[in-house]
Amino acid sequence: MGRMYDAVVFDNDGILTELTDRDVLREAIRDAFDAAGVPDPPREHVEALHHTTADDVTGICATHGIDPGAFWRRREEAAARRQKAAIRQGEKRLYDDVIPVLDLDADVGVVSNNQHETVRFIVEHFDLAPPVTTYYGREHTVAGVERKKPDPYYLRQALDDLGTENALYVGDSQKDIVAADRAGVDSAFVRRPHRADLDLDVEPTYEVVDLRALRNLLEAENLLS
Numbered sequence: 001m002g003r004m005y006d007a008v009v010f011d012n013d014g015i016l017t018e019l020t021d022r023d024v025l026r027e028a029i030r031d032a033f034d035a036a037g038v039p040d041p042p043r044e045h046v047e048a049l050h051h052t053t054a055d056d057v058t059g060i061c062a063t064h065g066i067d068p069g070a071f072w073r074r075r076e077e078a079a080a081r082r083q084k085a086a087i088r089q090g091e092k093r094l095y096d097d098v099i100p101v102l103d104l105d106a107d108v109g110v111v112s113n114n115q116h117e118t119v120r121f122i123v124e125h126f127d128l129a130p131p132v133t134t135y136y137g138r139e140h141t142v143a144g145v146e147r148k149k150p151d152p153y154y155l156r157q158a159l160d161d162l163g164t165e166n167a168l169y170v171g172d173s174q175k176d177i178v179a180a181d182r183a184g185v186d187s188a189f190v191r192r193p194h195r196a197d198l199d200l201d202v203e204p205t206y207e208v209v210d211l212r213a214l215r216n217l218l219e220a221e222n223l224l225s
Contacts, residue, residue, distance in 0.1 A: 003186065004225040007162045008104055008218075009155065011171035012112035012119055012137075015190055015211075016098050016128075020083055020114075021091065025050055028082045032075035036066040049075065054142045068142055076140035080117040087125055094126050095192075101211040102131045106224045109158040110135035111169070111179075113148045134161035150178035159183065166225070168205070170214065177204045188214055
């Protein structure tokens, strides 16, 4: 088993809240194109900007003759705005095992690849702070794209805030496991139903079916210091 932890940091989408419907994010991308004077962007460009790199953003924007920094800021603002609306309307919900597991005898943080503004809204809307004392999502900049997991940039910031290098990072993707490893902390992979068939090329420290099982593991093995 792993070491004892004085902090637990959670991913958001697929861990604390349900995944965002892809159509919500498609509409946000179209919003940004429309604001940039491209009312009917190619479908392949909309799809490419779901999970993208800074080079992809720059290249697609060059194709349309638009400024990548301004375009991406609009894209991120639109994505945050549309996700907030989905949350308010009950279309992106908190999982029912979240509140019990957050009440741990440890410091708690959140690090997500979603926009920081979206993460901030989730923490406030669902009244998660406290126990959540620090949280990070990506900045509304092209540089923020490059700092997404598996880059440990935001995870390291959260660890600095928590004053620890002795933490467990909890996620639902291979990127989460890699980011934890690069940050020098252990990982827990949560195999919720939407990850039932996911084959991992890396090995997490732990694998559990949900957050209740995670809490049971932490308490049964006395893993919280």
